[in-house]
Amino acid sequence: MIRTLTAALATLALPIPAIAQDAPSPNQIVAEASADEWGAIPAEDLLVMMLAPDRDGEPRKVVIQLMPEPFSQGWVANIRTLARAGWYDGISVNRVQDNYVVQWGDPNYDNPEAEGAAKSLPEGLRVMEESDYVAPFEIQPLYPVTATQRMSAVADLIERGGMPDLPQVRQIIERQQGDSYAVETMMIKGWPFGAGAGEGSSEVVWPVHCYGMVGVGRGMSPDTGSGAELYTVIGHAPRHLDRNIALVGRIVSGMEHLSSLPRGSGALGFYTSEETDERTPIRSIRVASDLPAAEQPRFEYLSTESETFARYAEARANRRDPFFIVPAGGADICNIPVPVRTSPAD
Numbered sequence: 001m002i003r004t005l006t007a008a009l010a011t012l013a014l015p016i017p018a019i020a021q022d023a024p025s026p027n028q029i030v031a032e033a034s035a036d037e038w039g040a041i042p043a044e045d046l047l048v049m050m051l052a053p054d055r056d057g058e059p060r061k062v063v064i065q066l067m068p069e070p071f072s073q074g075w076v077a078n079i080r081t082l083a084r085a086g087w088y089d090g091i092s093v094n095r096v097q098d099n100y101v102v103q104w105g106d107p108n109y110d111n112p113e114a115e116g117a118a119k120s121l122p123e124g125l126r127v128m129e130e131s132d133y134v135a136p137f138e139i140q141p142l143y144p145v146t147a148t149q150r151m152s153a154v155a156d157l158i159e160r161g162g163m164p165d166l167p168q169v170r171q172i173i174e175r176q177q178g179d180s181y182a183v184e185t186m187m188i189k190g191w192p193f194g195a196g197a198g199e200g201s202s203e204v205v206w207p208v209h210c211y212g213m214v215g216v217g218r219g220m221s222p223d224t225g226s227g228a229e230l231y232t233v234i235g236h237a238p239r240h241l242d243r244n245i246a247l248v249g250r251i252v253s254g255m256e257h258l259s260s261l262p263r264g265s266g267a268l269g270f271y272t273s274e275e276t277d278e279r280t281p282i283r284s285i286r287v288a289s290d291l292p293a294a295e296q297p298r299f300e301y302l303s304t305e306s307e308t309f310a311r312y313a314e315a316r317a318n319r320r321d322p323f324f325i326v327p328a329g330g331a332d333i334c335n336i337p338v339p340v341r342t343s344p345a346d
Helices: 002-009 026-031 073-084 147-159 167-175 273-278 307-317
Strands: 038-040 046-051 060-066 092-097 101-105 184-188 191-197 203-207 213-216 230-233 247-253 280-287 299-302 340-342
Touching: 026 307, 060 073, 073 247, 073 280, 230 247, 299 307
Parallel strands: none
Antiparallel strands: 038 299, 046 060, 046 280, 060 247, 092 101, 092 280, 101 230, 184 191, 191 203, 213 230, 213 247, 299 340
C-alpha cells in the first residue's frame, strides 16, 4: 500500500525544503528501473496504423495502445471489429486543429466540409451509453480519495520517515481539493484517470484527455460514437472533454506523423474542399495480434505501482536536476506521462 500512496501523493502540491542539484532527472530514474517493473502490452491491445508515405517516400507508422478492461470496452471492441473488417483501410486524416486534435475517419461522415455519401459501417457494432464514459471506483480501492484518507496516508508516511513532519505539509494536504476537473487524479493500470462522485453516493473514475490520448468522435448527445471516427490530442490537455467523449487509447509510437500535419482552415480545423490534397490517406489499420509474428510491434510500460514510478512521479513534480532553479512542488496528472518503451529483444 505504501508504494501506491507514495505514487499518488507525488502529484500533490508539497513544499520542497531544499534543492539537490545532483539529483537524477525523471528520464534517468526511468532508465534505472528493473526489468520486473515493466509490463508487456499485449499485441491484442495494439493497433498498427499505416499512413501513406510522406513526400520523401518514407513510411509513416503509428502505433496505438487500446484501453484495458474494464474501461471503454464497448468502443474498444468496435474498433477491433472495424479494423478486422478492413473498414479503416482507405479512410483519411480529415481534421487537424492547432493545439487541439487530429481526427481521422470517413471524410464524408459528420464533416462540415463533406460532399459525398458516408461509408457504410460493418454489422455487429455495439451502441454505447453515455454512462459508459465512467467506471465504478471499486477497481482502485487503496487510493486515498478524501482529505481524511489523505491525512491518514501522510501520517503513515511521516511515521515511516518518508515525509518531513512540517505543519505546512499537513495544511496543504488538508486544503487539497484535487485538480480543476476532478476531485482526485490517479494512475490505474498505467493510465491517467480522474475520480469523483457518480450517481447517488457512488464514486466513479474516468480516463482523462492528456496529450496523445485517443478518443471517439461523435455527434450531438445522445450519440456516443462507434469508433469509426477517432482523434488524438496534439495540444494542451483539453480536460473539459473528460466524461463527454469516450477515450479508448493512446499513441505509443509515431505521434510525430500526426502532430506535424498541416492544419486545416475549415470549421473546427477540417480540411476544406480546396484542401482535399492535404488529407493524409490511411492505408490500413490492423490489430497487432493479427499480423505475422515478425511484424508485431512490442512495447512495455513502467508499472504505475512500482517504486521506480513513485520516484519518477515525484521527480516530475519537483525537478531538482541541474537545469532547474525552483521545484514546482506539484504536477498535473498529464505532466506525469507513463513511460512506454520498445520491449528489449529476447
